Amino acid sequence: MRDVRVAGAGLTAFGHVPERTSRDLFAEASIAAFEDSGVPREDVEALLYGNFMGELSEHQGHHGPLMAEAAGVQAPATRYESACASSGTAVRDAVMRIRNGEADVVLVGGAERMTNLGTAGATEALAIAADDLWEVRAGMTFPGAYALMAQAYFSEYGGGHEDLAHVAVKNHENALSNEKAQYQSAIEVDDVLEAPPVSEPLGLYDSCPISDGAAAVVLVSDEYAAERDLDAPVSISGTGQGGDRMALHDREFLARSPAAREAGEEAYADAGIDADDVDVAEVHDCFTIAEVLAIEALDVAPIGEGISAARDGRTTADGDTPVNLSGGLKAKGHPVGATGASQIAELSALLAGDHPNSEFVADATTGVAHNAGGTVASATVHVLEVDR
Amino acid sequence: MSDDETEVQDAGFDEWLDAAEADAAYALECPDGHGSLPPRRVCPDCGATDLEETSLPDAGEIETFTVTHVPTPAFEEDAPYATAIARFGPVRLTGQVVGVDLEDVETGLEVELEITVSETTGERVLGFGPV
Numbered sequence A: 001m002r003d004v005r006v007a008g009a010g011l012t013a014f015g016h017v018p019e020r021t022s023r024d025l026f027a028e029a030s031i032a033a034f035e036d037s038g039v040p041r042e043d044v045e046a047l048l049y050g051n052f053m054g055e056l057s058e059h060q061g062h063h064g065p066l067m068a069e070a071a072g073v074q075a076p077a078t079r080y081e082s083a084c085a086s087s088g089t090a091v092r093d094a095v096m097r098i099r100n101g102e103a104d105v106v107l108v109g110g111a112e113r114m115t116n117l118g119t120a121g122a123t124e125a126l127a128i129a130a131d132d133l134w135e136v137r138a139g140m141t142f143p144g145a146y147a148l149m150a151q152a153y154f155s156e157y158g159g160g161h162e163d164l165a166h167v168a169v170k171n172h173e174n175a176l177s178n179e180k181a182q183y184q185s186a187i188e189v190d191d192v193l194e195a196p197p198v199s200e201p202l203g204l205y206d207s208c209p210i211s212d213g214a215a216a217v218v219l220v221s222d223e224y225a226a227e228r229d230l231d232a233p234v235s236i237s238g239t240g241q242g243g244d245r246m247a248l249h250d251r252e253f254l255a256r257s258p259a260a261r262e263a264g265e266e267a268y269a270d271a272g273i274d275a276d277d278v279d280v281a282e283v284h285d286c287f288t289i290a291e292v293l294a295i296e297a298l299d300v301a302p303i304g305e306g307i308s309a310a311r312d313g314r315t316t317a318d319g320d321t322p323v324n325l326s327g328g329l330k331a332k333g334h335p336v337g338a339t340g341a342s343q344i345a346e347l348s349a350l351l352a353g354d355h356p357n358s359e360f361v362a363d364a365t366t367g368v369a370h371n372a373g374g375t376v377a378s379a380t381v382h383v384l385e386v387d388r
Numbered sequence B: 001m002s003d004d005e006t007e008v009q010d011a012g013f014d015e016w017l018d019a020a021e022a023d024a025a026y027a028l029e030c031p032d033g034h035g036s037l038p039p040r041r042v043c044p045d046c047g048a049t050d051l052e053e054t055s056l057p058d059a060g061e062i063e064t065f066t067v068t069h070v071p072t073p074a075f076e077e078d079a080p081y082a083t084a085i086a087r088f089g090p091v092r093l094t095g096q097v098v099g100v101d102l103e104d105v106e107t108g109l110e111v112e113l114e115i116t117v118s119e120t121t122g123e124r125v126l127g128f129g130p131v
C-alpha cells in the first residue's frame, strides 16, 4: 500500500466575514496550499470538497466544479456532505484514492459561509443535521442536542459545568498564538459559567462560534513526493469512519460516541498504532462536552474520566496528551465544511514543527484528528505521523 | 394542523401525530422486538421488513433534558423551553416538556405524551406533560 503524504496546506483566517463567498474563501486557502506544497496545479487529479449548508447560506449547490475553478484546477471535483464531518469524509476518500493508485495528487478541502445567515439562520441551518421529523420539529437545536448529551453524561458519570468550562479555557489559551483563530482571547472559568445560556447546561462560551472560512490540503503519494523531492515529512497513516443512528434518542448511548470509537479503532488498526501512541490530538469540540466524548471515544481518556482531563491538566498544552493545540473549533472557529480538513492542516503543522504551538509537541511522532457530523451520527478519524 | 387542504402532509409522521392526539400513539416493532418510529419500512436494527404497530405505554420517563434559550426561528416565541428525551417502552422520543416549570424538569420525571403547538408557528409539536 502506498503512503499518503501531506505536501502542503492552507487556511483562511476563520471568523466573521459575511460578505465573502465560499468560492472566494476556498480560492484563498487553495492558493496558500499550493504555495506551501510546491505542487503545480496541473498535477492535481481530483478535488474532493466538503461543504454542508451552501444551499441555505448562498443558494448554491453543485460546489465541486465551482471550487475547482476557484482553485484553478482542471480536474474532476466532487462535493462531500456529512454535516460537520464533510471534509473529514473528503480527506478519507482522498487518502483511499492515493493509496489504491488511482491518483498521485489530490486537492482536498472545504469551506463554509455561515455568518451571513445571522444567529437564528445559522441555528436553523445547523439543525438540519438532525432528524427533521423527530428532533427538529420538537424544537431541538444543535446546541440543544449536545446539551442533552451533557446532561446525560453528568447523570451517568458525574462532573458538571465547571469541568466543561476548563475545556473552553484550555482551547482559548491554545488559540492565543494561532493567528488564523477566530478568538485570540484568554477566558476564565467564571466567564464560561456566567455566560448567557444557550441550551442548559451549555452557555455561549461552551459553544463554538459561527464562522466563515476555508481549508485546503494537497495530498500526494509517497512516490510523487520522492520524485519531486518535496518537503513532506507528515504522512496520513490511518483512516477510519464510523456511523450511528441519525436521531440521538435512537442511540444505545446518550453520553458516548460509538461512531467516533468505531472510526478511531479502525484508524488506529489501519496505522498499526494504539491509543497509547497518540502524542497529540485535534478533536471536534463544537461544544465543550463534545471534546469530552471525543477523547473518551478515542481512548485518550477512559470512559467517565474525559470530563476531568482539561481541569486536571492532562490535555492542556503541557499535559500528557495535548488536545486541540490549534484552539479547537471552540476558539479557532468552526466553518463546518472546512473543519475536518483544517484539523489535518493544523495537526500536520504541529507535527512538522511549523505551528506556533509546535514547541509543546517537539518530540511527538503521532497525532490523531477527529471530525464529527451531527450528534456524531458520522465520524472520521485520521492518524498522522511525522518522520523524525 | 393546517386547514389548508392542499398542504402536503408527511406520510407516516403526521398520521403518528394524529394517533398520539387520539391517545393511540404507537411504535413499530419487528419480529425480534426492536422498536422504531415511523415512517419506516425496514427495521434499522436487523433489516426485517415485517413491522407491526405496537401501542406505546401511557407513561414514559425522562432520561435527559435541556432548557433551550437560543432556538431556531420556528420556536422563536417559545423560548426558553425544555426539550427532553423520554423512554416509552420500546422507543425513546424527543419532545418539548410542557405543563411544568422549567426548573422542575428533571431526569426520571414521569411524563405522558401531549401533542402541543408551537407558539411561533402554530405547528404541532411532540410534547411531554407530567403524569
Ligand SMILES: [Zn+2]
Binding pocket: B030, B031, B032, B033, B034, B043, B044, B045, B046, B047, B048
Ligand atoms: Zn429488528
